[in-house]
Amino acid sequence: MTTSDRRARLNAYAPWIFRDYFMNQGPSTAIVVLMIGFLTLLPIIQGFGGERVQLGEVPEVIAIRMLHAMIPPLVFIGAFFATNGIISNDRKLGYYKFLFAKPLSPPLYYGMIFAIYGVGLLVVSAALIGVWWFTVRPMFPTALFAVVFIMYVAYGGIGFLLSAAWRFDWLSLVTVLLVANVGWSVWGAATGPRKWVLYLLPPVHHANEIYGIVARDALHGIPWASIAWLGGYGAACFAAGLIVIRLRSFGTN
């Protein structure tokens, strides 16, 4: 069986992966983000601290500020739900046994799942923008998709590596991001060895600049350096995850 045969089979299997995403992670992501969105929107339509506004008629300035506030939970939850257990569950529950007795390359298989879940998250984001259109303000910020994509690679790549490495992936992803946030905000200006240790952690301090793309922060332009830092870090983690999948035997816990 050639490599192209194996790829063709994975392509044929892709709709099932999509289906899995839209049966599991997709709705969970949408529901949690909608709840957060509702809690963000509620004070505005109730007029706390100003005039009451009608559903779907939130002033543009406020809508963009709201959008800026909604992006971090969307990208974090989206990446978190998509990569939580992506590999570790198959190991833990033994699903790998029948899967990888088939002529499949595990790195290719999980790489495809990661990519499809990323597309799934973009579709969920589009659906959420549809809800946004009717409940907040008719707008279609295309830049949001770029931000979701970059942040999915960034956070999702880390989640992918952790899931390949061990079973406590969700806990370790939250811990890593939390430690990175604290680390960069407390010691971000440090020099010497401490700074070098910080560089091992995800450069989450660049995330705000990336979220700013959606807020049409034209004054600062596109933050290419931040995109390269975060996206590159996530992509490197994803690549490391593929190597771990190849090297770490499935029969070990």
Place this chain on the structure above:
Amino acid sequence: MRAVEDFSLAIGESEVFGLAGPNGAGKSTLISLLLGYLEPTLGTVRIAGLRPRAFVERFGMGYLSELIAIPPRWSLDEALHRYAILAGVPHADTARRLDEVVDLLGLEEHRGKRVKQLSKGNLQRLGLAQALLRDERVIILDEPTHGLDPVWTQRFRDVVSALRRPGRVIFIASHNLDELQRLADRVAIIDRGRLQRVVEPRTDAAAGSTPFILTVVASNGAVQDVFPGAVARGPSEFELPLLDVPTLNAGLARLLAHGALITSLRPAHSMLEQHFREAVRE
């Protein structure tokens, strides 16, 4: 801790090969090595000259694990459809092939059920069905009749017998020595991670190497006269001492001449069982 060590074995291309051993002997570890799910810390495993993972990724294997792990939300049909795609069953043949394995394993009425709704026996049959989706060169079955009722245990033997073909290896790990005795060309007995011996059950099975159980309608005295040393094990049932074939046949002829009705004659232990007892005791 070493689960398997000092284990050297070559399996022929068209063999049905059995693996027997007590719990914790290292059977599942050995199967994980064959599938490339574990890497040996020392030594090598090769299948057709390739490392197991390379072989599986290139050709695939029919594999039934001891514990069936399939996502519980999948329906039986969905599970088979997914595995068929991943196994490389051509799209045009998928529906036909699914119908064939479902029919072969009597799963028709369960096709729409979710995996979590299946009984242990049906789940085991689903596991076997997914292993048979494609015409694999290597089939590995780990405790294949675990959870099957007697009817399906017998049916399984027919299924495995039908799978025999030149160029195909069927590897069966089982606690069920009777099953291995009937199906396997050779059986490796493993204990505490070490290969104890390799037995050819059919070739090795011959009168004179095992005592027989005789069931006969005759007086106790008649049996003991003909076969001194015979021990009554129940009404009309006697365990005969170890005898060579001519002595056994002559004794049976004498019993028949005395008007006895012989209803059965069978080995007290299968040849494999005897080897197993000896090997595991060693």
